[in-house]
Amino acid sequence: MDALNATISRVTEATTDKLPKNVSEWAVPAAAATAALVVGLNLVWAHNREKDKSPPMVSSWIPWIGSQKNFPGGVFGAKTTGRTMYYVTESALINQVYKQPKSFAISLVQMEWGKNCFSFSDKALFGTPELTAEIFPHLDRSMAPTNMMGLVESFEHFLKNAIKTCPVPAPGSSVSLQDFVLRLAHRATGAAYFGPTFDVEKFWEDWQGFDDGVWKVALAYPVPLCPHFVKCRERVIQRFLEYLDEPHEPSDLIGEQERMARDIAKMDRRDLGVLMMSSYWPLMANVPWGSFWLLIFQLQRSEGLAPIIAELDAAGAAWSSTQPDPSVSYLSNLTAFFQSQPHIPLLQSTTNEVLRFTSDSYSMRGVVPDEGAVLGGYKLKKNDTLIMSTRSVHFDESLFGRDAKEFNPKRFMDLGEEGKGSFRPYGGGVSMCSGRHFASYHVKIFLTTLLHTFRFEVDKAKSPGPSPVTISGENRGFGLRRPQGELFVKVTRI
Numbered sequence: 001m002d003a004l005n006a007t008i009s010r011v012t013e014a015t016t017d018k019l020p021k022n023v024s025e026w027a028v029p030a031a032a033a034t035a036a037l038v039v040g041l042n043l044v045w046a047h048n049r050e051k052d053k054s055p056p057m058v059s060s061w062i063p064w065i066g067s068q069k070n071f072p073g074g075v076f077g078a079k080t081t082g083r084t085m086y087y088v089t090e091s092a093l094i095n096q097v098y099k100q101p102k103s104f105a106i107s108l109v110q111m112e113w114g115k116n117c118f119s120f121s122d123k124a125l126f127g128t129p130e131l132t133a134e135i136f137p138h139l140d141r142s143m144a145p146t147n148m149m150g151l152v153e154s155f156e157h158f159l160k161n162a163i164k165t166c167p168v169p170a171p172g173s174s175v176s177l178q179d180f181v182l183r184l185a186h187r188a189t190g191a192a193y194f195g196p197t198f199d200v201e202k203f204w205e206d207w208q209g210f211d212d213g214v215w216k217v218a219l220a221y222p223v224p225l226c227p228h229f230v231k232c233r234e235r236v237i238q239r240f241l242e243y244l245d246e247p248h249e250p251s252d253l254i255g256e257q258e259r260m261a262r263d264i265a266k267m268d269r270r271d272l273g274v275l276m277m278s279s280y281w282p283l284m285a286n287v288p289w290g291s292f293w294l295l296i297f298q299l300q301r302s303e304g305l306a307p308i309i310a311e312l313d314a315a316g317a318a319w320s321s322t323q324p325d326p327s328v329s330y331l332s333n334l335t336a337f338f339q340s341q342p343h344i345p346l347l348q349s350t351t352n353e354v355l356r357f358t359s360d361s362y363s364m365r366g367v368v369p370d371e372g373a374v375l376g377g378y379k380l381k382k383n384d385t386l387i388m389s390t391r392s393v394h395f396d397e398s399l400f401g402r403d404a405k406e407f408n409p410k411r412f413m414d415l416g417e418e419g420k421g422s423f424r425p426y427g428g429g430v431s432m433c434s435g436r437h438f439a440s441y442h443v444k445i446f447l448t449t450l451l452h453t454f455r456f457e458v459d460k461a462k463s464p465g466p467s468p469v470t471i472s473g474e475n476r477g478f479g480l481r482r483p484q485g486e487l488f489v490k491v492t493r494i
Contacts, residue, residue, distance in 0.1 A: 055086055055378040075376045083220045085385045089392035091399065091422040093376050097365055097386060098429030103373045104365035104386060106431045116223055117214050118278045119233060121271055130265035135257060139279060140434040142253040151192060151251055152441045153335045158196075159188035159446065163453055174459035174488040177299075178292060185288035185446060193280060195249035206235040211285055215478035219362070233277075241273040254279070286479035287439045291446050293354045293480065296469050296487055297407050299458055308347050309451050315342035331452055334445045349412035351443060355425035355480075356394045357407050362477030363388040363427035387477065390424045455492045462488035 055075040074090030088094050097104045110132075114120040124131060141147060166184055169175045186200040186207075200207065213229025223230065250258065254276070261267045261275055298305050316330030319337050330337040367373050367384045374380070397404045399419045400411065412420070426433035433439070463469075463486070474482035 053378060055376075055380075057084075075378050083385075085220070085387055086380065087387045087389045087392075088375070089389045090376070091393045091396070094363075094388045094390070094393065094424070094428065096375065097388060100373075101430050103368055105368045106363075106365055106429075113218055114278070117217050118274050118281075119237070120274050120278075121268070124267060124271040124274070128265050128267060128271075130260070131267075134264060135260050135275070138257060138260060139253070142256075143434045143438055145437045148438050148441075149335065149339070151253060151438065152445070154251060155188055155192040155442060156335050156445050156449075158191040159184075159449055162187040162191070163449065168454070168491045168493060171492075172490070174462055174490045177295060177456070177487045177489045178483065180489070180491065181292045181295065181450075182288050184450075185291065185442075186284060188446075189284060189287075189442070190280070193251055193254055194243060194276075195251070197246065197248050198243055203236055203239040206232040206239070208232075210236050211281070212474070214281070214285070215475045219477055236277055237270065237273045240276040241269065244272060244276065282433070282479075283435055283439070283442075285475075287435075287442050288446075289358070289480040289482070290351070290354055290439070290443050291450075293358050293483075294350060294443075294447060295450075295456065296483070297354065297357075298350070298409070299456060299487065299489070300467050300469070301409075305451060305456070308350065308447075311344055311346045312448055312451070315344050318342070331448070334448055335441070338441060338444050345413055346409070347444070347447075350409040351440075352412040352423065352425075353407060353409050356400065356411070356423060358471060358480045359394065359425040360391045360476050360481050361388075361425060361427050361479060363390065363424075363429070363431055388424075388427070390427070393422050393424065396422070453494060455494055457490040457492075459488040459490055 055077045057077045057079065074093045075086055075088050077084050077086045088097060111125050114125050115122070142151075162184055183201075183204070186204075190198045190200045209228055209232030213226050213232070217223055217226060217229065244258070257275070257279065258272070261272050267275065295305070298308065316337065319330050319340055319342055320326050320328060365386045365388070367380045367382055367386070370382055372379060372381045372384075375386075380386070394400065395404050399422045400415070401408075401419075412423075426436040469483045469485040469487045471481045472484035
């Protein structure tokens with residue numbers, strides 16, 4: 001401002017001697033110039049104020065869900081349990097964050113989650129550089145499409161074994177579809193990851209208690225106010241430690257991770273158990289729920305599951321005809337079948353629609369630069385936490401159609417390019433879920449096996465109404481939402 005005043009003084013001195021002596025000759029132009037100067041100064045002041053403005057705040061994080069029209073800037077803040085987080089709700093701004101990892105980094109958030117959600121020690125998080133430099137990259141590399149096929153084949157093998165011994169309800173009786181699907185998926189996936197000695201049934205209830213609370217803690221709910229979550233987490237960690245102490249035959253992914261943690265990172269015993277738990281949780285907290293939701297939605301629709309089964313069988317027959325022995329069913333080698341990228345547009349579209357409709361992934365970032373950062377015209381401070389609210393984008397009618405708030409299994413069969421480009425169930429940028437390729441195989445193999453082994457019939461007496469199951473707010477921000485209500489089904493072997 002001093003520089004601006006000095007400049008004005010110099011200009012005034014330089015021009016005063018040249019002003020006409022007759023007041024009428026110079027008064028009007030001077031007044032106009034003064035007015036222009038005032039307007040200019042106001043524009044500069046307004047511009048500076050605009051640059052420094054913070055995102056608008058809401059009093060609660062719940063009312064805004066599904067609506068971004070009240071926040072045209074695409075960014076707003078919400079204070080939860082005394083902490084402010086900023087939500088990014090527009091596709092273009094989310095892309096902007098993903099493309100600037102030096103300004104918006106996930107590492108700040110990962111450390112906090114590692115401590116609060118999974119209870120890694122400070123030594124593991126801040127004194128073991130091998131954890132982030134070698135072990136985590138190993139997990140990402142192992143999940144690359146060219147490296148994970150052995151794990152996919154192992155999952156298919158253990159799923160067939162689990163199904164052979166899977167109990168079904170007596171004729172006329174029914175079972176919770178959620179319990180049936182999740183237990184079967186955990187048995188097969190746990191064995192594929194950790195070997196046949198790994199028995200999830202030994203800590204099933206504790207796993208559910210841990211899974212029910214982890215998303216709340218991730219969103220800054222105070223850990224001391226979640227005693228059941230803490231107790232369940234400790235018992236799950238103890239089960240993984242018992243597994244490590246016993247003879248075991250893990251997958252290559254887990255075996256190498258264990259070796260690196262013991263021999264290279266020199267992690268202590270408890271942190272090793274936490275590492276095993278934190279490697280298994282991201283997959284099982286979401287993938288089986290994708291299969292569950294697809295079954296739920298289709299069983300509650302008039303066409304049911306028949307169109308998907310028919311499409312699979314047609315694609316399977318086409319695949320078998322190309323094999324050395326055409327009489328061999330595609331069901332005998334689902335890994336190879338899906339690896340051939342069969343023409344299954346309805347199943348692919350339905351799976352994507354399930355992810356669009358139920359996913360609620362808060363891809364989180366922290367502001368890195370000391371001077372802060374600007375996003376959507378708003379000023380953010382160093383260490384501010386941003387949440388990429390992909391669910392808001394997935395329900396944007398301009399991207400996904402006027403029926404975006406409804407489930408439409410055929411939506412992705414003719415969705416426009418803008419909508420496809422805004423579809424982000426796995427996050428984005430450097431933090432995009434590395435397990436997404438395995439998840440795709442998992443869902444396809446799991447559903448195809450189930451649909452050709454069991455027949456599901458809704459128990460109308462226990463599950464009345466056209467839609468007994470809806471989407472709840474549980475697991476908000478951490479993957480797929482959990483159900484409100486329960487669907488009971490009669491299950492018979494085919």
